[in-house]
Amino acid sequence: MTFTVPLGSCADPASARDLSPLFSPRAVAIIGASNDRSKYGNWISVQALRMRDHRPVHLVNRRGGPVLGEPAYRSLAEVPGPVDLAVIAVPAAGFEAAVDDCLAAGVRAIVGITAGFGELGEDGRLLQTALATRVREAGAVLLGPNCLGVLDSTSGLYLASNPLPAGSVGLISQSGNMALELSGILEDRGLGFSRFASLGNQADLGVADLVRAYADHPGTDMIAVYCEDFGDGRAFVAAAADAVAAGKPVVLLTVGGGAASARGAKSHTGALTSDSSVIDAACRAAGVDRVSSPHEMADLLHLLHRFGPAPARRVAVLADGGGHASVACDTAEAHGLSVPEFTPQLADALRNLLPPSAGVGNPVDLAGAGEQDITSFRTTLDLLLADPDVDSVLVTGYFGGYGRYGPELARAEIATARAMGEKVRDKGKPVVIHTMCADSPAADELRRQGLPVFRAVEDAARSLGLLARHALPAHPPKALPDPAPRVPDDGYWTARELVRAAGVSFPDARLVHTADEAVRAAAAIGCPVVIKALGLLHKSDSGGVALGLVGERAVRDAVTDMAVRLDSPGFCVEAMADLSDGVELIVGVRRDPRFGPVAMVGLGGVTTEVLRDVSFALAPLEPVQALEMLSGLRTAALLRGVRGRPAVDLDALAHAVAAITEVASAHPDIAELEVNPLLATPGGAQGLDARIVPIG
Structure with a gap:
């Protein structure tokens, strides 16, 4: 999956771009119009000529001569009168020059059918980004490149390679074939499209820009999206949430089971978070309906069209x-x-x-x-x-x-x-x-x-x-905080102090480097204590944690042993927490490249990845959102008290979870921040371990 951030995507609706030239142009031109029935330039031109009663349609072919029985111009400069929208269907080698010709002629919207850019590698991505920048600087918009076209049945615009049925569904698709399949399924159900836009490579216009345009379109009642790369995922969530709030359901079909995203994970949070769980969290935040096939999408759209919500x-x-x-x-x-x-x-x-x-x-x-x-x-x-x-x-x-x-x-x-x-x-x-x-x-x-x-x-x-x-309610994400200064390192002491400074309680502790310092720290804290070796990601798995130590000999022996086996740069001497009336939880935040920080809560301790009782949401969280996540766990009854065990302080726990997500969200330099376990008790919530995985 290629990750690109469309230049036009923005979570701020005030910056929404004017897409009227794309969907309601006064005149259009097809650059690369062709008589060859095997080429997109032919297919697009055939559809474009259907709309000559609505607007002028100009065919452009560098060889000149008639195309489809119509006169063709050798260049856009020869076309009489202004052109709002141009479709470019020329070989990749001529695409850049065609874009420049469009901008010189005052074209306000460009649809790039041409392939051979970002989908081929880094050089292609750089070129399409440069082209998109030129388009934006000229005050125009670019759909694609590598797309199937655009359609608006309410304005009589037919610039897609295939005819599509008219109706009230606005379709945004990154796959041309998926759009064609969905059109057939919807047509069988008596539905069709108010608008269709093929995303292509999203070099300029992204899915969020199009969702906003559809939400403002009177002829669109529902929005269907097939997307593989969301670019700025937060912008998509904001645009979709606004569309849903305006009474226009957004139904999403996407891909990504999550195996690839977890390959490089270095914490429990990373191992448990997948593409799919992140997208589900984004959908819940925006009130978007996620489906798993074109048939599911068509069925839900049919029921929403027939019965509403x-x-x-x-x-x-x-x-x-x-x-x-x-x-x-x-x-x-x-x-x-x-x-x-x-x-x-x-x-x-x-x-x-x-x-x-x-x-x-x-x-x-x-x-x-x-x-x-x-x-x-x-x-x-x-x-x-x-x-x-x-x-x-x-x-x-x-x-x-x-x-x-x-x-x-x-x-x-x-x-x-x-x-x-x-x-x-x-x-x-x-x-x-x-x-x-x-x-x-x-x-x-x-x-x-x-x-x-x-x-x-x-x-x-x-x-x-x-x-x-x-009918389930949306959970709009809290705004991201201003970026905080970088953390100095990824050690345990830095992680616990970062979280503790955010308001989450930790046991009394001292940072030490020698056995003598550890003995003095244990005496000051009071036994029993825990010794944790620093410099290890999974301390328990490496034998870097010693629990319940009492007395000078036990503390000294533990530090000496770890120093020999683990070559640790230091140790944390920490008061031993009372686990008798507590429930161990995991709270983690992982920074997704598309959707930003994503929070995870679940049953914690050493069994986290075995039980996999976890819930996800876009971070940061308000305490009420944290409480909803906790209440949705299969083991939530443990928090309310079972079999004679007292209930934990849910309010304190929710505030601790929210604080962890807030501090993680403020650090773009942190890929993963995890507190595991976070001990919830009748008296409050206390972190017992923390770890940082830096970006890169």
Whole structure:
């Protein structure tokens, strides 16, 4: 994954750039227009000529002569009148000259189709950065290079290599093929694009710039993003959070399972943090919905388009067979939904409506009622949607196939499908349909009514689960503090004093270099004490920690032994903490190259990487955010007191966690800062160990 920081990205909305020349130009030019059907210059020109009723379209080809039956100019300088937007589709060797020609002609927006820059290595990155700088200095914008084009169906702009369906989804994609696949899936669901921008290499305009432009666009209701490199990740989070706050959901598909990012990790925090966990934290901060495939993206967009951000977690399952009912319930719960037992009132109403053999407790099993009276699907659905304890309904089974039993039942089934659609529109609650007969006339009628129809029950349940999670609140990150002076070294003493100065308590300690100094320090502190050898990253693994030392002989022997085995530059003599009523936690902050400091909290001590009970968020944290992270741990019950153990002071613990994230965020010279363990007790929170991993 190539890391670039788009020059235009900025977390400050006041600095948002004017992208109207990109999406609503008065006139456009295609530089590299071609009659060769194997070239982008041909594909783009074919699409561009569709919009001649909206604006002048000028074809530019250095050889001159007709292109696609239209006159072509040899250079942009020959084009009569101003050009707001130019698409460059020439070989890489001619791209720089083409950009200069555009800027000389007063072009305000450039779309770089041409490849062969940052994706090829450092020389290409330097060249595209220099070009982007020239574009910005001229007051223009550059999309790409190495991109597929741009489209705005609301302004009649068609400058992508392929036609795309019109609609209300704004798409930003770093992959051309992914955009084309998503367009087909969305079109099958009756959706299309208000805008499309291909990110390419993001030399100038980045994903954050485009999200801001889409959020301000009246024709865009939802924003879909496929992105591999976020550049300035904090700018993306800020732009996406603003879009979500404006009522425009942002759905993200990205890549990165995290193995590569952890290869060079040198602390527990680094080993546990992955690309994926960082992106999840960024999504939670911005209120972005993260999906794992184009189909998931399309399904969630479909449900958001149809139902809006409606509650969906408490689902009623309506089936016409026991097998489908049971599988649907298990699948729904596997996707985070709840299938609660119905109230006695709803169960009685269903019992009065359906045959005695029907199941009425959730799931509802019609048990043959469909064959006897196809309208029972509609009447049952009506009861379920009217119940205040039901958020959504999952219909599963054979509906759509009853029409095979004869023309009269076929007509009744289609009429029932139409009536079901009317009921759903009337109630406004989310309803998804799984049917074994997805190609039937009744299923087609359900689709015409706007109901999501699925061939697999797991897809139906997953889409409802995505919608249910959409309602979770955003957690905007706290602003980054001003940079602090560099730390002098990465030793334990420096780490503990840095954290202690931020307000986190540590046991009384002394820094010593000899056994005699250690003996005097232990006497001043009071036994038992802990001896820690300095200069080691994982002191316990190397035998660099001695616990519970009492008396001069024990202290002297421990220091002497470590000095011989470890060649340590010094030692920390520390008071031994009382662990009896405490819970050991880990608090770490790792600086991500895209999203900046990322905080991690979890169960700590020597079992951290074994249990892997951790939570992530963008740092720094407010105490209330720290408390939310702690409460989300699987082992959070330990903090509240279990099996006779007292509860810890959660308020003090949250403030300590927040302080650690604040000090780490203020040090761009620190790659990782970790306190492990942070001992939480009924009396407060105390750091027992700390480590720094410097940048580089």
